Amino acid sequence: MIPARFFHSPSAYVQAVERLEPLLACLTVLLFAVAFYLMRHGIARCYRQAYDIAEAISNRPAARPAVRGTQLPARESGDAGKSADAVNLYSCLEHTGPGSSRLAKKIKLTVRSFVHHRHTQRWLEYWNLTPAHTALARATPRLLQKIYRPYQSLRLRQPERLEVLISHYDFIFQQGLAPLVLKAAQLQMPVGSFIGKSGDVYEVRLAAISSLDREGELALHLYRDQQHLFSTAFTFYKHDVSWCVGIGCLQGPRGADARERIRRATRDMFGLRPKALMIRLVREIGHAYGCQRLVLVGNGNRVVNQPSKADRVHADYDHFWREIGAARRSDGDYEISCKEIQAAALADLPSKKRSEARRRISLAERAVDDVRRALACGRR
Structure with a gap:
């Protein structure tokens, strides 16, 4: 704790x-x-x-x-x-x-x-x-x-980093996710897929520990036809008496055509932005495992805190966190509840936009279901 x-x-x-x-x-x-x-x-x-x-x-x-409070099996006498x-x-x-x-x-x-x-x-x-x-x-x-x-957020000094990391792996072992994490640390694991409007195949992959290792212990990567599109890194940890999910990175593609690739993917996913999908997936994972809050690193607390390069996109974290309804904290990070994931109100949309909104919702829900199922199958 x-x-x-x-x-x-x-x-x-x-x-x-x-x-x-x-x-x-x-x-x-x-x-x-x-x-x-x-x-x-x-x-x-x-x-x-x-x-x-x-x-x-x-x-x-x-x-x-x-x-x-950690209840873990002792070593066998032969191994001790x-x-x-x-x-x-x-x-x-x-x-x-x-x-x-x-x-x-x-x-x-x-x-x-x-x-x-x-x-x-x-x-x-x-x-x-x-x-x-x-x-x-x-x-x-x-x-x-x-x-x-430095790890996940600059607000964490070394004692806090140690607590966060131990807390995360306590969670992993208690939830029976250690075998899945071990596999994901050795090779990215497909945990979900869906097809866009154009027929292109999108795949969500799980990585652990070494991928974006300064920003989180687990990472989700979104690929479009085998090309990297977006990534986010996150960590489970306990704060006071409740579990949280901390996000330390939201990273898009690099290159001269990065922005155009994001625009094309957004249109292909019926208006669902890749970064919005990644946050939704982590938030749903947190909700499924009983986490109360999603803690989002602020611009000033990023561990790679340097001027943005021209080939990077979506570098302004604070703007996006406010856009999804997250509240700024006194330490410079943001947070939003994992429990209150509200469904979109189709009745509030113009009738001509409802059809695409339904497809967008269906696509997101399929991705969420796939990821939840993959994590559940990886438990022991």
Whole structure:
């Protein structure tokens, strides 16, 4: 559970420190190199000791569940003693080739494990709770580094990021979605499809962890005839006593013809905009799993907070959130209820527009039903 006090707008100082963390890590590495050159043997000996301590921290087994209220099966006695099965901080480098790049990443992780000792320890304990946790962490090495980087919204500092991530995976395991997430982390999974006015086939695919990994743990991608059209990334988490879905990204296609592709798709889907469909799908998923609110990242809180490029479309999140009826929060993000999904009132439309509106509603409902069914089939 995430205490309410965690959700606030971080100071400019905190945001600056988090944004500069990669630079600070590089400077730390440089200082290590200079110190080693100046005091070779002494610094080398100190570094070896520091490395041994960090290794011990990373390999420390879980002594107890890291999250209150989480009911998870214990490891079998045969697995408990197999240290080779446990993950540590350096497990995320297993697929990295040898060389200076691997060494630099290892030093960077070592520094981060010292700076964020308690959070690193709790994070590693969590991923060694059960064989299922360990299997997911080993299959997706980048997962172990997520607590060190800005995530989903800049309002989240590292303690909140850790709470959100643990809360999300508690939800995934409690709902029996871990096998589905593991598959989606390895390969995008089709979870829905429909045919547009032109006869083109649209497909919704689910990805996990590595796709849009700074914006969410799960991602939905919309394709038109095998060409990417739109994506959104989201995360489940608990705030106070209720579950929420947080959206950290709403991304359209890139390229000179991006806007035209969106316009053509909107016409082909009977006036349903791709971004509106993606938000509807996530909102319906949240509703199906008992989430109370959909929390939407504001422009100022985006983790990739830089001037928009000419080939990007739909960059103004705030405008769209207001358009769908979301309310702005004091921390700069927006929220809308997952429970109050109102059906369109056809009687309010001119008679000549009702036929297309019916087709639009039918198309959206089919996509929603397909996604719900696919997620239900993926549960165990």
